[in-house]
Amino acid sequence: MRKGFTRRPAPDAPAVHAKNYITPGGLERLKDEHHFLLTKDRPAVTEVVAWAAGNGDRSENADYQYSKRRLRQIDGRIRFLSKRIEAAEVVDPEAPRSAQAQSRAYFGATVLYADATGAERKVCIVGTDEVDLNRNHISWVSPLGRALLKSAEGDDVMLRAPGRTEKLTILEVRYERIDVEPFREPVGSVAEAREPSRRRS
Numbered sequence: 001m002r003k004g005f006t007r008r009p010a011p012d013a014p015a016v017h018a019k020n021y022i023t024p025g026g027l028e029r030l031k032d033e034h035h036f037l038l039t040k041d042r043p044a045v046t047e048v049v050a051w052a053a054g055n056g057d058r059s060e061n062a063d064y065q066y067s068k069r070r071l072r073q074i075d076g077r078i079r080f081l082s083k084r085i086e087a088a089e090v091v092d093p094e095a096p097r098s099a100q101a102q103s104r105a106y107f108g109a110t111v112l113y114a115d116a117t118g119a120e121r122k123v124c125i126v127g128t129d130e131v132d133l134n135r136n137h138i139s140w141v142s143p144l145g146r147a148l149l150k151s152a153e154g155d156d157v158m159l160r161a162p163g164r165t166e167k168l169t170i171l172e173v174r175y176e177r178i179d180v181e182p183f184r185e186p187v188g189s190v191a192e193a194r195e196p197s198r199r200r201s
Contacts, residue, residue, distance in 0.1 A: 019087075019089050020084055020087040020088050020089060020127065020128070020129070021089050021091050021107045021127050021140060022088045022089070022090060022091070022126075022127035022129060022130060023090070023091065023092070023093060023108060023126055023127065023130060023178050023180060024090055024092055025130075025178060025179060025180035025182075026126060026127050026129055026130035026180050027085070027088050027090055028180075028182075029129075029130075029180055029181070029182060029183045030081055030084055030085050030088070030129060030183075031085060032182065032183040033077075033081060033183045034078065034081040034082065034085060036183065036185055037074055037077060037078050037081070038078060040185070040189075041074055041189055042071070042074050042075070042078070044189075045067055045070050045071050045074060046071065048063065048067045049064065049067045049068055049071060051063075052064035052067055084129055091107050091108050092108070093108035093109070093110075093175045093176060093177065093178050094175065094176065094177055097175065102175060103152050103153065103173060104150055104151065104152045104173060105125065105148045105149055105150065105151045105152070105170070105173045106125070106149065106150070107125055107126075107127075107140050108124075108125060108126070108175060108178065109124070109125050109148075109173055109174070109175055110122060110123070110124050110125075110173075110174050110175065110176055110178070111123055111124075111125065111148050111151070111170065111172070111173055112170075112171040112172040112173075113148070113157075113168045113169060113170050113171055114168065114169045114171055115166060115167075115168055116166060116167055120171065121136070122136060123136045123137070123138050123144065123148070124136060124137045124138070124178045125138060125139075125140050125145050125148060125149070126138065126139065126140065126178060126180075127139065127140065128140075128141060130180055132180070132181055135179075135181070137178070137180070143159060143160060143161040143162075144159055144161070147159040147160070147168065148168075148170070151170045151173070152170060152173060153170055153171065153172055153173055154169075154170060155169075155170045156168070156169050156170075157170065
């Protein structure tokens with residue numbers, strides 16, 4: 001290789017440990033999924049891998065190849081969830097807070113605002129693992145979440161999103177229970193498929 005194309009490796013950048021703020025319902029959802037993968041889905045897929053391994057040449061065994069790939073996906077998801085749960089900092093929207101904190105939008109707030117046309121929208125500021133646009137649950141680190149943080153009723157804030165800037169007027173800030181969609185076992189999962197056979201045995 002020519003010397004002009006060699007490059008001394010850059011030193012590792014210091015790790016950034018972002019706080020994983022989350023509501024009680026959001027943490028419960030992560031734990032439920034983690035428990036399902038660890039105690040139901042993974043054992044079921046492991047069973048299929050063991051069965052498929054005994055069916056001839058593994059390199060040409062579609063059941064074996066698929067199940068091994070699925071097992072790697074499950075293990076990756078379990079590691080991800082474990083880290084998110086370990087780093088979680090639970091913030092309860094219903095917890096008591098000072099009058100000043102109660103009047104401003106922080107993590108866990110439910111905010112009603114109006115855009116420049118007068119159209120109103122209510123959103124809940126939640127963690128990155130809890131985003132649900134169907135429920136108007138937005139991340140606290142999203143452009144809208146950042147624009148609303150620390151705002152109070154009557155404030156005008158600027159939403160700076162890719163390709164546009166928009167003025168929003170805060171109409172109301174309150175703190176109440178935020179219902180997070182609970183974890184549900186995926187339809188058609190290997191664990192679900194094997195459950196009837198366990199009940200029959």
